[in-house]
Amino acid sequence: PSAIPVITIDGPTASGKGTVACRVAAVLGWHVLDSGALYRLTALTCIKRGIGIHQVGQIADAAAYLDVVFKGDEILMHGQDVTAAIRQEAVGEFASRVAALEPVRAALLARQREFRQAPGLVADGRDMGTVVFPDAHLKVFLIASARARAERRYKQLIEKGFSANIDEISRDLEARDARDSQRLHAPLTPAQDALRLDSSALDVDQTVNQVLDWYKDRTQAVQ
């Protein structure tokens, strides 16, 4: 196993994984992997090319040949800024369908592991602790109530200038949670050695500090 440390943050949609992962990485001066973005980019590519969910070979090809650059906060595909486009709920919805396909997950596995570079990596997604980085130094399973998550997603969409409806978001989140948890390949489930963190009543700072405290405890324990 690689000696380069990894912190994984897995959990359901809108639990705060991405936000917390970026903040923890910024404090530690580490790299960050938004693995969901890779599934969203695959989905966006399929939507643009008119590839349907049953065309598994073509979807896996789209995943294998993603031409993507992560540049700071921006995500460029074929040189085009797709940062906002991939956050649309329709793209997230299709992403969770393509993510259930084993050839798609296989196509993205090596690419995700390439993000493990010195001095360290914070990776967020669904299977970071269970499949992609099973030897991670700290595994967090981040949850929040369905209501808190729907409200967070609503606020995010409005701030980005999209129209949004809270009831529709709640229904979408539930459907996506169910699909992500019940699928056969790499379902959303905490790793055996993951620490659960319920952020329903925490703000971002409190959540970030808990993760950093746990990481400190881990590193002090081995010294």
Ligand code: CDP
């Ligand atoms: O990556 P994931 O879908 O899990 O969530 P996100 O995209 O990071 O969105 C979470 C949203 O909830 C962000 O707008 C955060 O500011 C907010 N939030 C949070 O992440 N953590 C809290 N403890 C409270 C709010």
Ligand code: CDP
């Ligand atoms: O931001 P949010 O939590 O809503 O979703 P995301 O992390 O951007 O991921 C979008 C979809 O990709 C999820 O609904 C999952 O089905 C899938 N995904 C996955 O299967 N495995 C990962 N490691 C990350 C995302």
